Amino acid sequence: MEQRLQTEHAKSRIEASPLAADELRNMDCYWRAANYLSVGQIYLRDNPLLTEPLTLEHVKARLLGHWGTTPGLNFIYVHLNRLIKACDLSMIYVTGPGHGAPGLVANTWLEGSYTAVYPNIPQDAVGMQRLFKQFSFPGGVPSHVAPETPGSINEGGELGYGLAHAYGAVFDNPDLIAACVVGDGEAETGPLATAWHSNKFLNPARDGAVLPILHLNGYKIANPTVLARISREDLESLLIGYGYHPYVVEGDEPERMHQLMAATLDQVVAEIHTIQRAARSQGATPCPRWPMIILRTPKGWTGPKEVDGKKTEGYWRSHQVPLAQLADKPEHLRLLEKWMKSYRPEELFDEQGTLRPELAALAPQGERRMGANPHANGGLLLKDLRLPEFRDYAVDVNGPGAKLAEATRVMGGYLRDVMKLNMDGRNFRVMGPDETNSNRLDALFEATDRTWMAETLPEDEHLAPDGRVMEILSEHTCQGWLEGYLLTGRHGLFSCYEAFIHIVDSMFNQHAKWLKVTGKEIPWRRPIASLNYLLTSHVWRQDHNGFSHQDPGFIDHVVNKKADVIRVYLPPDANTLLCVTDHCLRSRNFINVIVAGKQPQPQWLDMDAAVKHCTAGIGIWEWASNDQGSEPDVVMACAGDVPTLETLAAVDILRRHLPELKVRVINVVDLMTLQDKEQHPHGLSHKDFDTIFTTDQPIIFAYHGYPWLIHRLTYRRTNHKNLHVRGYKEEGTTTTPFDMVVLNDMDRFDLVADVIDRVPKLGSTAAYLKQWLRDKHIEHKQYITKHGVDMPEITQWQWGKSSD
Structure with missing residues (x-):
């Protein structure tokens, strides 16, 4: 040697x-x-x-x-x-x-x-x-x-x-x-x-x-x-x-x-x-x-x-x-x-x-x-991706919540065909730290392998010099590769566990600053393909890995940057995820953050409804609401797949126990719609926001991340004083999925209790329901301590089919 x-x-x-x-x-x-x-x-x-x-x-x-x-x-x-x-x-x-x-x-x-x-x-x-x-x-x-x-x-x-x-x-x-x-x-x-x-x-x-x-x-x-x-x-x-x-x-x-x-x-x-x-x-x-x-x-x-x-x-x-x-x-x-x-x-x-x-x-x-090399001004060389029709990958939704699907697995099928259609152009890659399979994107391996030039063993799978999925257990390197790839005129996606994307916080900062300057101040820099993050294995489904894996704060970090540059999407199901993904891959000069779960979840919207919902970025779910023709007693808002599930389960409880209560359900896909239009181009006008959220009724908002971000985005809104947000409040451990939302007071029972506390007309008439909610929390704790899994009434719940 x-x-x-x-x-x-x-x-x-x-x-x-x-x-x-x-x-x-x-x-x-x-x-x-x-x-x-x-x-x-x-x-x-x-x-x-x-x-x-x-x-x-x-x-x-x-x-x-x-x-x-x-x-x-x-x-x-x-x-x-x-x-x-x-x-x-x-x-x-x-x-x-x-x-x-x-x-x-x-x-x-x-x-x-x-x-x-x-x-x-x-x-x-x-x-x-x-x-x-x-x-x-x-x-x-x-x-x-x-x-x-x-x-x-x-x-x-x-x-x-x-x-x-x-x-x-x-x-x-x-x-x-x-x-x-x-x-x-x-x-x-x-x-x-x-x-x-x-x-x-x-x-x-x-x-x-x-x-x-x-x-x-x-x-x-x-x-x-x-x-x-x-x-x-x-x-x-x-x-x-x-x-x-x-x-x-x-x-x-x-x-x-x-x-x-x-x-x-x-x-x-x-x-x-x-x-x-x-x-x-x-x-x-x-x-x-x-x-x-x-x-x-x-x-x-x-x-x-x-x-x-x-x-x-x-x-x-x-x-x-x-x-x-x-x-x-x-x-x-x-x-x-x-x-x-x-x-x-x-x-x-x-x-x-x-x-x-x-x-x-x-x-x-x-x-x-x-x-003057055009590779250093990548927009000069950028060619549009050839994209399949995303509607062809739709989950067949016969009724809200009637079917389960893994949203990112559905997305993986779409990305597989994006990869296939662009193999000749060699201008699309997927980067991630050893998590493509874990994040349910393994359909990509039907089209390509992992890039690999080092030694291989006979038992290795999907390793090849021509592979186009790039995995190395360094978020820094994945991000750096993708930035270099995009800046020289190509397209890509970065998939990562939500909690550990923080590793590249500073790299995100630098790229966001680059886009801000080039987009507004340097006209000779041509637009490049957007930097697209898929954050999955997210906070609400990291119950098995424990507290270290539970952190949704990257969104807060992203929202600090200029509105001209950043977009944050929280699709509630597979069809909305398909819509969002197609939109992000077509976009230019943005940083798009998509947060979506990989576990089996109820599917809410058929593809036509998903397209309309994603196009608006926010909307009233009429099928879940009962306030048509009147002012709601309470607005139940949600952003994120698990918050959407818990909100709808809470509404289901309210319908059964308080049928006279008028409830409006609002779902947010594009988080930036919550800001006013003067602060973000996707923001709702004050008039439209007031129309949807009302000017004086209580709003219970279940949010994927830290609650104070929603307050920060909406502090200028007329009805902000009546806004109550539930989200992750840094309570976590190794537990069950439902216990994660219970620990953070975002479960269906807590959401119903919030309604009771904030709708004045309910008062003492809801006393028995309040006691029932308390008992449900006790039953839940006893059950998971004994069985190690969530109660059947939680895991088997379906919209409109619950019974006491």
Whole structure:
């Protein structure tokens, strides 16, 4: 083993000098130009070419930005440009160290893709001054690689997702290479650490390639990085263990580093092409060992070596702004001027501020520019899914509640045929953490297998290199893959247990912010397919797994985001789930959250009724109501499959025991209809809301999640004062399904008690019913304690067929 690793290490360094003198000189100039522009963005608001002595008036009052990672990103960019031109590659640049925006903005401006989408920032001195001023400036652009940055598919405000995005981008993109720079600080995050395993899911016969470049500059904000401080042998062994062939490029002398990087990239791309040719000519092959690069450079390379007598280049002090307090320390202003002039801008730009032609010629042209590659603006490539007629999968409902079905199993049949219809286009995938079978979507395996390139055993089922269901027990990686897939112009679905989707809360945040910005503020970013979540195995049916699996709070998190971006659906049965799924797969630029159970549940609506109900998003269920032609005494509202069941069971009790009571039943599929129209485009007007919910009658609302969300959505409504919400209140354990709703006071008996307490005319006339409800709770507890299951009158209840 030791000998094998030594052999691998021996192959990891390439000593060659492929660059001719002129090419070497021009590439170094191009790198210096990118570094100059990067420093200028962090510091300057005027005097972009330093045609006059630098003064405080030329410098921004607030200095914000990150220099430390930027020169390495610039170094990589110029070398990838060379490779693209030499090999005619389609390549995108995924920036893991997200705060390296000065470098990515600089390089896209140099290649012209920035000016193409922002014509007000031309490639001259005027444009350079605007480029500098806008960076980290009010009304300008952020300091991280963001949607505003051409060529970006990775929101850099948070670290850890670059590698998963890169792999998601190249699935089903056979001609694309995603060069993904992984910062050594970023490499310490959990999402990034797991994403290395994405190579076990990459099929070289049909997918593109990811070129990971682990950029070791040694430091985070104020601490060393772990991977920069382990031995070189351990680091290379770690990456070999992940399944990669690491090549090492290290040093700080520019001429030598240019030669080493060029030679290494030539070798790496040759290996990628060899792997792909073999797979595409021979069919399925064992999981290859993909090449990658470990690039070790000083942090803040080419910046000030010392500031105030303290080490800066090659140390954490260069992480953000190496020279600060310019107003109080005039010597820092002189150091800044000296630093910028060290790049010799007069050799790089002419008097008009235009990049010299021999340098501009180094950049690729047209869509081969990484800032203009259409894969990084996926809406340009997006094609509609071919979708089957969802009505063909309808559950035959002869009467409300007369039939049981597993909603997600029905949905699985529909998704199976979505998969079949789009196999040729290879633009639809389903991601999830090892739960496709558990979530009753196993019909998908009638159309495809799970993606798998690693070792297989004879007893394995549904594992294949061509599989299109992607399962890895990392919600982070699933989400990252899907985001990369969507951002490059494809479609997909993410299925997950409801309680554990919280793992990607922060990733959801970043994608929602991306959609918010691109949808309203960046017209050149074309709409992409929506990010669709199916949350199942939900809180009310996690009785067997216990408290740890019981959490519906992701909805609350989602609703915090802009109304332009988010949608939340709570279909009560299989036919409404089919309607919602079809709608979500057709939508663009949204995050759709669908919450639906997988257990056998009563089916309420036939397909015609389901279509009408889902189209409106909210409605009165006339067949369950008895207030026609009069004002209701009470409104019974519900959102979610289990709340719907308990509400209808409560109404059934009321009908039998209090037949004179006028009850209106309202079901909510689209949660955002509860907000008013001024807050959400799906919201009901105040007039329509008052018509449905009344202006003064009590409302008992059974809700799938935390009750206060309903209050938050409806606080501006006329009748909010009479709204009483039941939902999950953080009471759970290992118990029975019905006991879960009892523990949280959302069961049918508690709902009936709520009606008695809130309808004034009932008063003492309902005393005997109140006592009956109390006794039912006692019977329930005694029964489950003895038998371990719910009472037959609960499990066998049917709408309109109950008896005392």
